[in-house]
Amino acid sequence: MAQSTGYNKIKTAVFISGTGSNLNSLIKFSRLKKSPISVDLIISNNHESKGLNYGKIFKIKKKVFDFKKKSLTEKKILVELKKNKIQLICLAGFLKILSKNFIDTFKGKILNIHPSLLPKFKGLNTHERAINNKEKYSGCTVHFVNSKLDSGKIILQKKVRIYKNYTPEKLAKKILIQEHKLYKEAILKIFSP
Numbered sequence: 001m002a003q004s005t006g007y008n009k010i011k012t013a014v015f016i017s018g019t020g021s022n023l024n025s026l027i028k029f030s031r032l033k034k035s036p037i038s039v040d041l042i043i044s045n046n047h048e049s050k051g052l053n054y055g056k057i058f059k060i061k062k063k064v065f066d067f068k069k070k071s072l073t074e075k076k077i078l079v080e081l082k083k084n085k086i087q088l089i090c091l092a093g094f095l096k097i098l099s100k101n102f103i104d105t106f107k108g109k110i111l112n113i114h115p116s117l118l119p120k121f122k123g124l125n126t127h128e129r130a131i132n133n134k135e136k137y138s139g140c141t142v143h144f145v146n147s148k149l150d151s152g153k154i155i156l157q158k159k160v161r162i163y164k165n166y167t168p169e170k171l172a173k174k175i176l177i178q179e180h181k182l183y184k185e186a187i188l189k190i191f192s193p
């Protein structure tokens, strides 16, 4: 994995599908001196992603790809990543599943944030499933991406208590606050000398 030295921060692309609150938090972090990464590219599968606005606000290049033909799309994305000398990919609410081929091309250089305490509740609707399962705790996980869904090596996790009156929406909000802290901590953990 590339290390950041002085002004040469690790060139990072953030992949999003929706609101982009994790993207916003990563961009703000990336602009701090202590950050080993710089966010240089935003990629989305969805023109309607609210998160694309952060590209405008922070003057970061953004690209939208429809995933109708996945392997072709992934090839185009790889060209874009190369063009921008991207060294690290952070998935942040990106709801498409990347192919093994794509992941192998960027092996060990793709991170994901997932809203559960993995290995529990892989996939979607994590909050609803945690509540229905009467879990006392849920939380979030940052992990390396491998070709199995939400199964790569775990970097860091944060726990959130689930109280009796919690709806999936309430739990999602509580966890999202922790996600914003966790992603930065995970990046610092990986890249600290």
Ligand code: GAR
Binding pocket: 016, 017, 018, 019, 020, 021, 022, 023, 051, 092, 093, 094, 095, 113, 114, 115, 123, 124, 176, 179
């Ligand atoms: C976050 O909770 C993230 O963990 C989740 O989507 C949300 C995106 O929020 N990701 C997944 O569910 C991936 N399987 P954001 O767009 O505000 O960052």
